[in-house]
Amino acid sequence: MKKIGFLSFGHWSDHPSYKTQTASDTLLQSIDLAMAAEEIGLDGAYFRVHHFAAQLASPFPLLAAIGAKTTKIEIGTGVIDMRYENPLYMVEDAGAADLISGGRLQLGISRGSPEQVIEGWRYFGYEPAEGETDAAMGRNKALQFLDKLNGVGFAQPNPSPMFPNPPGLLRLEPHAAGLRERIWWGAASNATAIWAAEKGMHLQSSTLKFDESSKPFHIQQAEQIRLYKEAWKKAGHPREPRVSVSRSIFALMTEQDHYLFGQGTSRVDKIGMIENDKRAIFGRSYVGEPDQLITELAQDEAIQEADTLLLTIPNTLGVDYNVHLLSSILKHVAPGLGWR
Structure with missing residues (x-):
């Protein structure tokens, strides 16, 4: 069995063929899609976060809204x-969204990827300390976030407060019990996957990672996952780790499917450069009739190693069509692979 969710980048544009022409369209359709995904039996609704772009950016209002409208699906x-991010403010936002959802938040964080503007975090008022890289700043903020999620008091109370304080040091509120154990780290390298395991975070591995061996993408990713699991076991955490991988998978069921995805979609890995000088490998897409997909996906080593699969979706095509795409995978592909 495998948990299956969707991953939306939340694009919008004033394009005549788009169902999401405004930010409002994207936000409201994201809620509708999560509700529909729950109805068809999907396990998770996940969203990318990109700043300075016509894409979803501030996740917590959206996650809270979805949490209020659904009852079972992970968000x-x-x-x-x-x-x-401000790690302390983020603890409060995440805690509120988790409590609204009844403890269904599965929060993926990372040190970040190349963004739309140069050093965009500086516009948010943040900059690395002397001698610190922006990547290290991101990881250090993550550690602050994890520490404060534990709900242990750390702030000295005012001796003359507006409202009575409980005894001892104060923690951030609202506190969401258990959320610390539902934080995931997006790792693009083997080293950061190991680091995430040591820190007790679940692992999110997408369709991009640093090319560390020149092997096919799914093999490199599977090796990364195995290293992560070994590090988790070595760290002695008392709970089981979770691992997600994301894939673009399209079952060709209708004429529209063939028209949109039947031609021109990349079916091989690609090599490129990110952050100017780092060689990265990008995983292939899977497109075909259900029987073909079952055969090809059965050979994807990383999917076999993961317990959670996130299906990237073309959100601009609207809720109904994306429900069709997701339903096709659930009904015609997942059972043949033993996922359902």
């Missing part, structure tokens, strides 16, 4: 760039 991010 999360993949990922929040910690370079842009």
Whole structure:
């Protein structure tokens, strides 16, 4: 069995063929899609976070709204760039969203990826300390966030407060019990996957990672996951780790499916450069008839290693069509692979 969710980048544009022409369209349709996904039996609704772009950015109002409208589906991010965040304020926002959802938040965070503007986190008022890189700043903020999520008091109370204080040091409120154990780290390298395991975070591995061995993407990703699991076991955490991978998978069921995805979609890995000088490998897409998809996906080592699969969706095509795409995977592909 495998948990299956969707991952939306939340694009919008004033394009005549788009169902999401405004930010309002994207936000409201994201809520509708999460509700529909729950109805068809999907396990998770996840959203990317990008700043300075016509895409979803501030996740917590959206996650809280989805949490209030659904009852079972996991809701999360993949990922929040910690370079842009105030860790303490984020504890409060995340705690509120988790409590509204009844403890269903699965929060993916990371040190971040290349963004739309140069050093965009500086516009948010943040900059690395002397001798610190922006990547290290992101990881350090993540550690602050994890520490404060534990709900241990750390702030000296005012001796003359507006309202009576409980005894001892004060913690951030609202506190969401258990949320600390539902934080995921988006890792693009083997080293950061190991680091995430040591810190007790679940692992999110997307369709991009640093090319560390020149092997096919799914094999490199599977090796990363195994290293993560070994590090988790070595760290001695008392709970089981979770691992998600994301994939673009489209079952060709209708004429529209063939028209939109049947031609021109990349079916091979790609090599590129990110952050100017780092060689990265981008995973292939899977497109085909259900039987073909079952055969090809059965050979994807990373999917086999993961307990959670996030299906990237073309949100601009609207709620109904994306429900069709997701339903096709659930009904015609997942059972053949033993996922359902």
